[in-house]
Amino acid sequence: MSAVVYRAPMINPRGANLYDAWIDGGLRVRDGRIEALGDFDAVMRVGEAHDRVETLEGVIVPGFADVHIHWVQHPVRGAFEEALMPWLREHIWPEETRYADQDFARAAAQRFFADTVRAGTVMGMSYSSAHAEAVRIADQARVGDWMVGDVVMEHGAPEALTRASVHEAVELDRRASGLGTERYVVSPRFALNCSPRLMAELGVYARVGGFHVQTHLSESPGEIREVLREFPDAEDYTDVYDRAGLLGPRSVLGHCVHLSPREWAVLRARGSWIAHCPSSNEALDSGRMDLEAVRRHGIPYALASDVGAGPSHSLLHVMQRYLDAHRAAGVAVSAVEALYRATLAGAECMGRDAVAGNLDAGKRADFVLLPAPGGQLDVEGWIGEWTRGGMAELEGRPLATWIAGARHDPPAAPPRTASA
Ligand SMILES: [Zn+2]
CATH class of the missing domain: 3.20.20.140 (Metal-dependent hydrolases)
Incomplete structure (x- = not known):
């Protein structure tokens, strides 16, 4: 099976105040699992020729x-x-x-x-x-x-x-x-x-x-x-x-x-x-x-x-x-x-941190795409930005969610009626 390499900025929490982050990150996913994570160029160097690259508009964080x-x-x-x-x-x-x-x-x-x-x-x-x-x-x-x-x-x-x-x-x-x-x-x-x-x-x-x-x-x-x-x-x-x-x-x-x-x-x-x-x-x-x-x-x-x-x-x-x-x-x-x-x-x-919870290689590919705030990499500022707003806004903020490598897109907006 070929892999998909997602290219986007990425934040990978590893502890209370411990994380890795890349402004040009790469996340290689094969068979629902994360195979590699890091700087995009570094991830590509250890990849295979037939791996597909998908560039995402947004920032990847764990689900x-x-x-x-x-x-x-x-x-x-x-x-x-x-x-x-x-x-x-x-x-x-x-x-x-x-x-x-x-x-x-x-x-x-x-x-x-x-x-x-x-x-x-x-x-x-x-x-x-x-x-x-x-x-x-x-x-x-x-x-x-x-x-x-x-x-x-x-x-x-x-x-x-x-x-x-x-x-x-x-x-x-x-x-x-x-x-x-x-x-x-x-x-x-x-x-x-x-x-x-x-x-x-x-x-x-x-x-x-x-x-x-x-x-x-x-x-x-x-x-x-x-x-x-x-x-x-x-x-x-x-x-x-x-x-x-x-x-x-x-x-x-x-x-x-x-x-x-x-x-x-x-x-x-x-x-x-x-x-x-x-x-x-x-x-x-x-x-x-x-x-x-x-x-x-x-x-x-x-x-x-x-x-x-x-x-x-x-x-x-x-x-x-x-x-x-x-x-x-x-x-x-x-x-x-x-x-x-x-x-x-x-x-x-939940006793699942060996298999899930962040973007470490070997874990299940569970992640979300959040809107790119733009500018320089500013992890504290970006996360702060994503938590601003009312409840409905926050519930609808992720652009997409992946579970075990499968993408779940938000449902399309309901069709407008003629009078609307
Ligand atoms: Zn309760």
Whole structure:
């Protein structure tokens, strides 16, 4: 098979403030994998005569990873303004009961993946509704490299969404959907929906089976108060999950906005990841994650949209809210780091960084083309430029998205009617 060499400026994040960039870059792709990356002339020197060169108008960066998103909330993203607990009880749980209807679920899944690919997202971790069939539907409609899990709720939610045992809650669902550890993620919704016994069962299930775990931790003050009332024996919110054995290096904890020094230390000791959701925290007025503490404790984190509390599935929008929120608090963050947190860090969080997450040779050819700002190579300035604008603008900003070497162009604009 011959290869394609894409010629364009390129940025390849390699760490929090570490990257390579080329104003005249070359990216050789063969059979969906990246074979070489670097200066265009250097890439051509090691190529073969029949390689095809395609010059692109724009800048190539890795495709985005979203490590905390509820695909079943996509239709109502940003639709309700409330604090966390009333938002869940009054709006979100009734919405999620609709996914018992498979036709509804199929249409929603197709729309979700069309929208995420359009916005440049190539991989991620998603919460589904409580329905086993909806997990299977999401996996069948999947475009890109996704893990998905049914939210496990035992009590404290509408009866149609709750299940009582780990057998009912997970094993059955996984068999029904036929997914393995690469695709299925064990997803207790959060402490307020689960008994200690069920959480412990889920912890064993995930550890023995080698599954990732995702849940919500310490998002809003009201939620934390309820958790401490419900688990009087626990040291704190983090301890509820720690006692259940739910914290490990394959655990991804959404939010972590209001943690104590003891809790940071526990997360660090367990090697768990944070899914940092700045746009969601802003939308529900939950507070700002203490980025200085996260850095001090050396806890790994990746960015995530948390749609539907997050109002947009665009990782460019999440990067914008991340930069604004922390800078407003006087914390230094670079646009270069934002790009890393929205790409390679997500792949690391998912355990996929050996095969995806940036443009290194040998990885899957997942990348997006962003508009060329022109002028001299200015990586910090260019990334800053791409994160400017409103949500709709940011969702539509990537000019094209490649997943495993296959190009996904944005859908053509709808035809204008005569009267328009
Ligand atoms: Zn969430």
